[in-house]
Amino acid sequence: MCNSRIATILRELVAAKSASSIVTGEYLANINRVTSRTARNDMKELDTLLSKHGAGVKSIRGTGYELEVWDDQAFHRLLQEMFRDESMQQGGIPDTQEARVQYLLQRLLLTNEYMKLEDLADELYISKSTVQNDLRDVKKILQQYGIVLEKRPNYGLKLKGEEIKLRFCMSEYIFNQKARELNKINEQLSIIAKEEIIIIRNVILGQIKEYGITLSDVALNNLIIHIAIACKRIRSSNHVSIYENELVRIIKQYEYKAALEIVEAIEQSLQISFPQTEVAYIAIHLLGTKLVTHTDMDEENLQVLMDKEIYPLTLKVLEGIESKLNLGIRYDKELIFGISLHLKPAMNRYRYGMNLRNPMLAAIKTNYPLAFEAAILAGMILEKELEIKIDENEIGYLALHIGAAIERKKMLHQPKRCMIVCASGVGSAKLVYYKLQSKFGSRMEIAGTTEYYKLHQVPMHTLDFIISTIPISDSLPIPVIEVNTILDGNDIQKIEHTMLDHSNETLEYTREELVFLQQRFETKEEVLRFLGDNLQKQGLVKEGFIDSVFQREAMSPTSFGNLVAIPHPIMPETDTTFWSICTLQRPILWKDKQVQFVCLLSVEKNSTTDLQKMYNLLGKVVEDQSLVQQLLKCKNYNEFTRVFLGKR
Template identity: 55%
Template sequence: MLNSRMTILLRELMAADTALTSRYLASITDVSSRTAREDIKQLDEMIEGAHIESIRAKGYKLTIQDNQSFRNYIKNAYQEKQLDDAVIPNSPEERVRYLIKRLLLEDSYVKLEDICEEMYISKSTIQNDLKQVKQILKKYEIVMDKRPNYGLKVKGSEFKLRFCMSEYVFERDKKVKASKQILLDQLPFLTEAQLSKIWTIIIEEIKENDITPSDIAINNLFIHLAIACKRIKSGNHVSIYKINLDEILNQTEYAVADRIVTKVEGCLQLTFPHEEVAYIAIHLMGTKMISQTNLQDEEIREVLDDDIYQVTLSILNRIEEKFDLNIRNDRELIVGLALHLKPSINRFKYGMNIRNPMIDDIKFNYPLVFEAGIIAGIVLEEEMGVSIDENEIGYLALHIGAAIERGKMRQGPKRCLVVCASGYGSAQLLKYKLQSEFDSKLEVAATTEYYKLQQCSLADIDFIVSSIPIPDLLPIPDLLPIPVIEVNTILAEKDLEKIEMMVFKNSTRLFEYVKENLIFLDQPFSTKEEVLTFTCKELEHKGLVDHRFLESVEEREAVAPTSFGNLVAVPHPITPQSNQTFLSFCTLKKPIQWGDKRVQFICLLSVKKGSTEDLQSMYEMLGKIIDDVSLVQELLKSKSRYDFAQLLVSKS
C-alpha cells in the first residue's frame, strides 16, 4: 500500500514531462535525498504497468509500459488510500492526536463513552491518553473542562485555540499535502472554489502592497484565515486588549488586512469584526521580510533597530562561548538573523505561534545547530522577555546552520610552519615528509630556523611543527597563541600521530567516550522523569556530576524535547556541567512517551565545561546511530554492557 510520501512522489512523477532530481523530490516530501531515493526504489517495486527510470545527472522519470495495467493500479491505490485514511488510531501518539483534533473541532461537550466507541478502546486507556493530551494543551494555555453527564470540552482564548488547531488539526505529517485539500477535509463548509478565492485574495494583496512573506508564512496566513472563518461561523471571535488594537489600527498592515477581509467577507457572506481584521494584520506584521541582504554596514544599522542588532550580537557571543563554532563574525549571519528577528518581534509581542514544517528534520539532521538555536532562544528570553517555542527555534537554527556551512566552504587545508635547527636540508625533509603523509589536508606554509621565528608572519598559520623545544604558546604581540607540536627531525610514528590529531582536530572518535560502567540496559522505567532521575543519580554516585546536573538536564528538556525519532533521545544539560566529556546509555524494556515521540534508547551527552572539543563531529556520529534503524534495534537487544559497547564502537 502506498504511504503518503509515495503518493506524492507518484503524483509528481506522473505530472512531469522531464526527469525530476532526488533533491527536488526530497524537498516536496520534506525528507533527505537519501530517504527520497529509498522511497522511489520502493515505489518502483510496487507500481504496476510502469517503471521509474533513473537517468544519470538528470534524475527520475516515470515510464508507462502498460497503460491499462497502470490505470488499474492507480485506481486501486486510490481506493486503498481512502480506506487507510479512515483507519482507527492504534498507537498512543495516534490516539493523542486524534483526541486533540476531536476536541478542538467540537463546539459542544463530548462524552468519553462516545470517543471510546469511536476508537474501540477502554475507558482506562483513554484516561491515560488524556493525561498526554492535557500536557500538550497546557502549552497553549488550553484546559479541558469536564462536566458530569456532559463530558469534555476544551476552553481557552481564541488565539490559543486557533494556534493549537493550526498545529494539530492540520498535522505536520500531512504538510506535503496541498493546503487547500487539508482545509477541505477538515472544514467541509468551505468549498474548493471559496478556498481558491481566499488564496488568490491573499496573493494579490501582498503583491500589490509589496509585502514579501516566505512561502511558509503565506501558507500559515491562509490556514489561519480559514480557521477564522470556521470560528466566526461558530460565533467565536478573537478578543484583543484595547491598547493593542489601537496600536495595530495605525499600522500599514491593518489597511491591507482590511482589504483582504472585505474581499473574503464577500466571498463567504461572513462579517469579520475589527478584532478579526487586527488578527490578520498581526500575521502580516509578523511575517513581512526585508528582502535586501547585501546592505552596507551603515545601511544595516539604519534598517535594523539598535536593540535587535545588539541582541543578535549577544546571541552569537553566547553561542560562540558554548560551542566554539567560529561564526560570531559572519556578516551574512548577523544580517540574516537580525532581519529574521525584526518581524519576529510582532509574533512574540502578540503571543503568536508560527508553524515550522521542517522542525523534525532540523532536530534530526542538524542537532548541534538546533542546540545553538536553543541558546538563541534563551538569550531572547533573558534580554527581551519573550518566550519562543521550538518552531521558532528551528527557524533561528537554519540561519546558524547556513553560517556553519559557509564556514566549511571557506576552510582550506590546515597550514603549518616548520621550525628546524639542523639546517635547510633537515627542514626540507620534514616539509616533504609532511606533504607526503597528509597530501591536500596540510599545507606547509614555510620553513625557518628558530632565531628567525619572530620575523615570520603567523597570520593564517594553524600550528607550528618544530624539531626543537619552543614554548607552547608564543607570546607574539597582536596574534593569537599558536599551538606547537614538538617532533623528531626524522618523524616517528608517534610524531605523525600528534600531527594527525591537529590536522584532523575536528574528528572525534566515539570509543573515547563509551565506558561500560555508564551503560544501563533493559531498565523498567515508564516515564522520562524516571529515566533522567536514575541516570543522573548514577552519574552523581560515580563522581562525574554534582546535584545540579539533573536540574540542568530538565531545564533543557523544558525548552524542547530531545527525542529524535527512531526510539532515540539524546538528553543533555542546557549548559556544560561536568569536568570531562562523556556519554551514558540507557535502554528500556518498553518504549515510553518522550515529548511527542516514543523512546526506548537514551544517550545522555555531557560536554566538558569550557571545552572546545568539536561537538559537530560528536553529533554527526550520534546522528548516524539515530538514523540507523537496524543498529538501534540491535543495541536494544543487547544483554551485556560489553556487547553493547563493542557493537556501538564498531558501527561508529
C-alpha cells in the same frame, strides 16, 4: 490491506529508493521491534503484495533489501489505496489515548453547545472514567492557549476562552500538522467550501504581492487556514475581540493596510462582513511573518528597519552563543541580519500567542545538531530577556540561520592545528617553529612548543597532529609526525601528507570505561541514570549532571532517528569534553522515536575548541544506517572502535 508493520517497511523502502540506498534486515527488525525471523516473514508478505501491483522486494545477499518497481502506475495506485486505508483507520473510532485526546479536542472546538460526558463516552465506546482521564490531557493542551473547560451541572462541558485563542487552537488541532498543502487543507474538515478556499488564496497572493510582503509556503497555508476559520466563526456570530489600545496599535501598522485590502476582496467574493477587529486579526498574522528577505543592506539601514530593541537583542544572543560554543560566527553579517529579521515577526507571534509550525524540525535536528544546540542557547537567552516561552518550532527556525553561518565558516580555509615537541631546548624548538611558519603560512596554526615530559598536559582534542623531533612511543589519539630538528624535504613531505590526509579519525572523546555494549534497559530514564551514575563514580561529573540532561530533554528530545540519541546537559558543565556510549539489545522509545544507540555527550565548559570536527564525527553515526547496525552488534570495545573508524 496490510498491517502496520508491513506499511512501515514499505515506507522505509520507498524512502531508501529515493535516496539510492539499501535497507538492512536488522534495521527493519529494530524499527518494528520484532525478531529477525519475523522481519523476514514480513518481507515475504510484502513481496507477495507488491508482486500484484507492479513491484517487488529485491534481497541483496549480505547487504539488505531494496525496492524494485516495474509498473509505476500500478505501484502508485497501491500507495494511494494504502494511504486511503490508513486515513480511514485514523478517521474511525480512536483506539489510543493520543487519538482520543485529539478527537475530544476537535469535538469541543467545533461546537458552541454543551457536551455531556456520557455522550462523549458513548461516541468513543469507552467508560466515563476513561473520558475523564483523557480530558486531563485535553485540559493541559487548552491551558497553553488560556482556554478552560467549563463544567455546568446537567448541561455538560464547553470551552471558554478568548475567541482569538480558540482560533489558534483550532488551527493547531483540527488540521493534521503534516498535511499543510492547499489541496489537503479542506480534505480533513469542511470548514468552508473548497471554492472559497481557492478564492481566499488568490486574494492573499494578490495583496501580499502588491504590498511587497514575503510569505513562505508554510506561512501562506497557515494564513489561508486562519482566514477560513475566521469566515466560519463570523458566520456563526463568533467574533474576535481585541483590547482598544492594542487595536489602535495594530491599525497604525503597515500590515493593517494589506489586511484591509484582503478583507474587502473576500467580503465582495464571499458575501461576508468582517468587523474591524477581524481585520486586525488578519493583520496580526501578517505581522507574524518574515517581511524582508534582503540581506544586502548595511548595518545602519538594518537598525532603522528593526524595532529599537531587536538589534541589540540579536547581538546579545550571538554573544551568548559564542561564549558557550565558540563557533566563530559572532560577527557573521548575514547571520546578524537573518536573526534580526526573524526576531521582529517572532516577537509579534509571541505578543499574540500565535502558534508556529516547523515542518523541517526533524530534519534540522538530524542534519544540524550543533546549530540546533546553539539555537537552544539562543532560545534560553530570549526567554530570559523577553520573559516568554520559546518553543521547539521557533528554535528550529533559529537553527537554520545559525546552521547557514556555520556552513559559511566551513567554506573558508581552516588551518590545521599542531603542537611541536622538542627535547633539545628553546633554540631548536624555535627553529622548527619558524621553518614551519615560513613553509605552511596560514595553512598551519602552531599552538606552541612543549617538552616530552609535559606532553600529557596538552589537550589533544584541540589539535590535529603533533610534530616531534624525538620518537614518541606513547599511544596518542592524534597522529605524531617525527621530523629532524633541521627540517628537510622528506620531513616537509610527511607533514604535507598528514595535512591532506583526512582518514586519521580517532575516538579521542571516549575510552573503554565509558562504553557499555549490549545493555538491557527498558526506558530512557534507566539509560541516562545508569550512564550518569557511572560518570559520577569516575569523577567526571558532579551531582546534578543528569538532572541537567533531563532539563535539556524537556526542551527538545535528542533522538535523531536511525535509532540514535545524543543526550547532553543543557549547559556545558564538565572540565573535559567526552562521550559515554551505550548500545541496547532492544530499542526503547525516546519521546516519539525508537533508540538503540545512545551517546551521552558532555562539552568542556568555557571551551575555546572548535567542536565542528566532533559533531561531524557524531553526524556520521546519525546518517549512516549500516554503521549503526554494525555498532549495535559489537560485543567489546576493540571491535566497537574498529567498526566506528571504518576498519571493519
